[in-house]
Amino acid sequence: MRKIAVLIASLLVLAGCAPIGDSEDGMELGELWVKSSEMSMVGGMSAVYGTLTNNSDRDITLIGGTTSVANIVEVHQMMMMDGEMKMQKIDGGLLIPAGQTVLLEPGGNHLMLMDLVSDVLAGDQITVTFEFDGNADVVVDGMTAKPSVGGDEEYHSTDMGKTDMDMTDMETSN
Numbered sequence: 001m002r003k004i005a006v007l008i009a010s011l012l013v014l015a016g017c018a019p020i021g022d023s024e025d026g027m028e029l030g031e032l033w034v035k036s037s038e039m040s041m042v043g044g045m046s047a048v049y050g051t052l053t054n055n056s057d058r059d060i061t062l063i064g065g066t067t068s069v070a071n072i073v074e075v076h077q078m079m080m081m082d083g084e085m086k087m088q089k090i091d092g093g094l095l096i097p098a099g100q101t102v103l104l105e106p107g108g109n110h111l112m113l114m115d116l117v118s119d120v121l122a123g124d125q126i127t128v129t130f131e132f133d134g135n136a137d138v139v140v141d142g143m144t145a146k147p148s149v150g151g152d153e154e155y156h157s158t159d160m161g162k163t164d165m166d167m168t169d170m171e172t173s174n
């Protein structure tokens with residue numbers, strides 16, 4: 001009986017250790033890209049998309065980021081406001097629940113790059129640091145810029161005056 005008890009005890013120790021190693025580095029980022037568009041010039045804006053997978057057993061929140069190509073990086077969501085889809089900063093960041101994957105995609109959640117310090121042209125490669133609460137920050141090198149395949153719904157407008165208004169709305173929501 002004693003041998004069995006010892007064996008069970010050591011199995012419990014092994015089982016208890018495994019998830020800890022896993023949660024040391026819980027975030028897995030995939031399919032990352034940055035949008036190139038007519039808005040992605042110096043002083044303009046762009047956005048980063050991809051998948052955020054939380055492999056840990058705890059909740060992790062994307063709270064922001066940094067990149068050499070933009071002065072301002074914010075976590076945004078799309079919201080229906082006054083009958084229109086508009087983007088808005090997510091106060092407190094984007095939650096990625098334990099064991100789940102959250103998408104950053106055109107028309108949905110995205111990491112917003114504003115006040116660009118250099119153009120983001122198709123084929124350019126940039127470096128972005130993702131900042132998390134509950135996980136170490138993740139630096140991604142060589143993120144490629146390409147036009148949005150889903151259209152430019154976030155910034156689409158029928159005239160430039162409308163675009164200016166949307167940008168003002170966005171800034172005042174900060």
Ligand SMILES: [Cu+2]
Pocket residue numbers: 047076077087088110112
């Ligand atoms: Cu945005």
